Amino acid sequence: MKSALTDACTLKLENFEGPFDLLFYLIEKNQIDIYDIPILEITEQYLDYLSAMQELDLDIASEFLVMAATLLHIKSRLLLPNKEPQLEEDTVDPREELIIKLLEYKKYKEYAKILAVRDEKWRGAHYKLPEAIPDIITENELEVSPETLRACMIDVLQRYRDKMNDVSKKMKRILNHEKVSLRSKVKELLGFLKNGVKLCFSKIYNKRKMSRLEIATGFLATLEVVRIGQALIDQPAAFGEIYLTPNKHKKNDTDPMTLIEDE
Amino acid sequence: MSSINDTEVIIEALLFASGDPVSLERIAEIIGHDKKTTKVIMTNLIYKYQNTSRGIMLREIDNAYQLCTKPELDEYVQQLGTVRRKQGLTPQAYETLSIVAYNQPVTRAYIEQIRGVNSDGVLLKLVERNLIEEVGRDDTPGKPKLYATTEEFLRVFGFSSLKELPPLEMNEIPEVYENVPLD
């Protein structure tokens, strides 16, 4: 085998596209069984080729060097005495991965030949240039579907709903804000009442100084303070002044703020 | 190749590939006959094209030959140039059309309220395409125009009447909170 290989070793320097291309060339040239590659010989020839390239100052693509390393690695594994020759599962052929890759590559190399032959044949078919045919542009029927129409109706209603519901959410937020304001008004009133003085509604909630909303809220706060028993209310005359007196007979001493209903 | 048939085959290929007229001399040269024989072959061939089921014919023009389609087939050939423009509706047009279709007759204001955007342009387009039309005026301040779908609308959607509009199921109609809840 060795002699046959060395005979074939006179490599002609072709422009190999990649390491597989070169390996294939060597395999075919030496008529090697791809399933049983003599790694020692192939590696030697492969490296010979690389050094020939070097001598000619050709650029050696990194892929060629990676393959050289792979071949040398396989070679070293083959040369190492098997530590556990009894265990069959461990005796995986180190060439296996390379063989699988080469077989895969070979498959496409063969297709490439089929394509080349077909290309050669069909390049003999000649086509004709198109005649000048004037374009007639016709406005075609509308392409519409009842289902799309229906879907659009549902979509637009959905959008409308979302928008409307968004408006109602905003309103709710505003009202919640007012509730906080009611709490603060109650707190304010309780502060005044602590001083134990009789309060005059029109003095606290002055129309000139405050907005209607604030006065209305103030009125609600007044009623709230009375409701939780912190004050007594009195209006001597209809539409007359409202007086607020601190309740001296409170039932308990708990913080009045906790009595305000938390909304 | 030497038989008459083979020669004819070659000539057809030559003329097809050339597209332009090919001179008698050139044909004679390629098929390897003298001009006189070639002329006879060509004359026979013209006759053959004319009298068999061919879509193409052979013309002699000034001692040159050219293939072309038979003039009586022109109406078919012209159709190759027909570019059908398949037209669809824009999403905006579809949306507006659906509001008109399902709620007709409607005012522009109604459409705009639902869509939330100005719908002047899209309404105009739908009127231009004859999918909707004015059907009168609403009896409200300003007397706004009322729009409804047309017969063309029914035709393009393939409806025989408006009853064939795909129904909107109740559960598909999104709920709108009419009143703002005051809690």
Added chain:
Amino acid sequence: MSSINDTEVIIEALLFASGDPVSLERIAEIIGHDKKTTKVIMTNLIYKYQNTSRGIMLREIDNAYQLCTKPELDEYVQQLGTVRRKQGLTPQAYETLSIVAYNQPVTRAYIEQIRGVNSDGVLLKLVERNLIEEVGRDDTPGKPKLYATTEEFLRVFGFSSLKELPPLEMNEIPEVYENVPLD
């Protein structure tokens, strides 16, 4: 016109005038038959061209049809001196093309893994010659481009569709688990 013959005549005229492939749909539309019937007519017609003394043949390419000269007549057509014969591809290009054809859509990385070599340049050439094209991006990190063959690929290699690619013979990979021969 309604007989089979008349239909075939129209089709020949259409294809001749078009020069470019005409889709099955368009032919069906013009001859006024449904697609299925048209397909049958076309298949018969392909056979007819092949088996009569014609210099031209009918090809199916990706559900479209085109007339061309029979490839075996190339030597005569070449003598016209007007048609230019395109150059073939390099072995690397055929190799890369076959990887794309059989695995499409594929990324460059996949091709390079099989070829064991950078395939940037050869891919670019194939794209330039309109034999392959980008068809999107893979849904993997880096979103690499995906390549597939074109209609031109089918035309150049005489396929009517990708189904006609010669089948991949799965080379049986024998067990290489046996005793390793130390050579």
